[in-house]
Amino acid sequence: MAGGEGDHRRRHHDGGLVPLAALISRELRSEKIERPLVRYGCAAQSKKGEDYFLMRPDCQRIPGNPSSSTFSVFAIFDGHNGNAAAIFSRDHLLNHVMGAMPRGLSRDEWLHALPRALVAGFVKTDKEFQSKGQTSGTTVTFVIVDGWTVTVASVGDSRCILDSQGGEVSLLTVDHRLEENAEERERVTASGGEVGRLSIVGGAEIGPLRCWPGGLCLSRSIGDMDVGEFIVPVPYVKQVKLSNAGGRLIIASDGIWDAIPSEFAAKSCRGLPAELAAKQLVKEALKSRGLKDDTTCIVVDVIPPDQPAPPPSPPKKQNKFKSLIFRKKSQDSASKLAKKLSAVGIVEELFEEGSAMLAERLGSDTRSGQTTTSGLFMCAICQVDLAPSEGISVHAGSIFSTSSKPWQGPFLCVDCRNKKDAMEGKRPSGVKVI
Numbered sequence: 001m002a003g004g005e006g007d008h009r010r011r012h013h014d015g016g017l018v019p020l021a022a023l024i025s026r027e028l029r030s031e032k033i034e035r036p037l038v039r040y041g042c043a044a045q046s047k048k049g050e051d052y053f054l055m056r057p058d059c060q061r062i063p064g065n066p067s068s069s070t071f072s073v074f075a076i077f078d079g080h081n082g083n084a085a086a087i088f089s090r091d092h093l094l095n096h097v098m099g100a101m102p103r104g105l106s107r108d109e110w111l112h113a114l115p116r117a118l119v120a121g122f123v124k125t126d127k128e129f130q131s132k133g134q135t136s137g138t139t140v141t142f143v144i145v146d147g148w149t150v151t152v153a154s155v156g157d158s159r160c161i162l163d164s165q166g167g168e169v170s171l172l173t174v175d176h177r178l179e180e181n182a183e184e185r186e187r188v189t190a191s192g193g194e195v196g197r198l199s200i201v202g203g204a205e206i207g208p209l210r211c212w213p214g215g216l217c218l219s220r221s222i223g224d225m226d227v228g229e230f231i232v233p234v235p236y237v238k239q240v241k242l243s244n245a246g247g248r249l250i251i252a253s254d255g256i257w258d259a260i261p262s263e264f265a266a267k268s269c270r271g272l273p274a275e276l277a278a279k280q281l282v283k284e285a286l287k288s289r290g291l292k293d294d295t296t297c298i299v300v301d302v303i304p305p306d307q308p309a310p311p312p313s314p315p316k317k318q319n320k321f322k323s324l325i326f327r328k329k330s331q332d333s334a335s336k337l338a339k340k341l342s343a344v345g346i347v348e349e350l351f352e353e354g355s356a357m358l359a360e361r362l363g364s365d366t367r368s369g370q371t372t373t374s375g376l377f378m379c380a381i382c383q384v385d386l387a388p389s390e391g392i393s394v395h396a397g398s399i400f401s402t403s404s405k406p407w408q409g410p411f412l413c414v415d416c417r418n419k420k421d422a423m424e425g426k427r428p429s430g431v432k433v434i
């Protein structure tokens with residue numbers, strides 16, 4: 001009897017046996033339908049009370065539709081000259097980004113549309129905050145995790161790093177600090193700002209490079225209406241797809257990054273669950289520098305569904321902190337290649353753009369998504385309806401218009417067009433230009 005049962009079991013098993021080659025090819029073809037688990041934790045030590053954060057798991061991709069897939073948002077807002085801009089951004093930015101997403105997209109289309117919606121949402125939030133007439137400004141590092149795809153948008157210097165399962169530590173943001181970013185210094189100077197150090201009595205210059213008027217060390221932020229419009233809210237955006245081994249994101253304000261280097265941060269908390277990892281990083285920062293600044297840290301683990309433990313320490317090897325080794329997705333063979341890379345644990349870069357120019361960031365768009373259901377045009381930034389005569393192409397009068405058609409969308413309302421001009425150092429004319 002027992003033998004019979006064994007035969008039965010073996011037969012059953014044999015019937016389900018798949019040759020290894022087929023298994024590998026199936027793995028390579030896998031669309032990774034299984035979604036990873038997302039575990040997260042946050043820790044903070046306050047000095048000035050100007051750091052704020054947002055952790056919102058399980059946001060509905062299609063609002064009001066519980067059966068739509070979900071995504072998670074993690075963000076840090078490091079305020080300066082007061083906390084109003086940080087609080088305003090925490091409370092409104094997510095809605096403004098989602099408000100800029102076209103309706104009726106598939107999940108892939110939705111991910112593809114995110115970088116542009118992030119730009120619109122950041123600029124809209126800045127515009128709305130400035131209209132309140134309050135001073136203060138904030139950095140923003142805004143991270144959207146949807147399955148294995150991570151999209152990061154940032155202004156300022158609250159860095160986000162990725163510790164991928166291969167043991168590679170990479171930066172998903174750039175620091176918009178005048179001191180460290182020559183390209184941004186050039187942009188600010190060309191738009192009418194002055195960049196220099198603080199002068200003390202006797203003419204000696206001290207401290208980091210700052211932008212004048214205002215004396216801000218950052219070249220991008222939300223708020224800061226008293227500093228100058230060339231301090232722009234246009235975010236650097238990077239979108240990557242993790243391998244199916246997952247990875248760890250560390251998002252933190254400069255209280256962490258001024259105290260400990262990125263690679264040290266990643267290494268010092270490996271193997272700890274997210275909540276403890278965040279605490280550990282704050283502890284390391286305080287140990288190294290004391291509490292000099294608000295220090296806030298969010299750790300997000302993207303974990304394969306069959307491995308619900310925190311990511312283990314990767315094998316010891318020489319870790320060089322280097323810029324991403326990701327492969328660009330551009331050719332038609334890229335998709336096949338991407339799956340192979342994913343299978344061997346390499347992160348795929350889907351999108352990267354850091355230009356401060358709205359004409360470049362909003363792109364040219366002839367899709368019907370630009371018009372509302374009523375057939376009207378819509379401002380690409382603030383999403384208000386425009387009469388056909390009101391829309392001003394983002395490309396009109398732009399030096400980039402040589403390759404784009406000034407009569408093509410996306411379109412801006414007069415207000416947003418004036419803001420765009422001001423950000424590029426042109427005085428708002430108040431005259432409608434078509």
Ligand SMILES: [Zn+2]
Nearest residue numbers: 379382413416
């Ligand atoms: Zn507008």
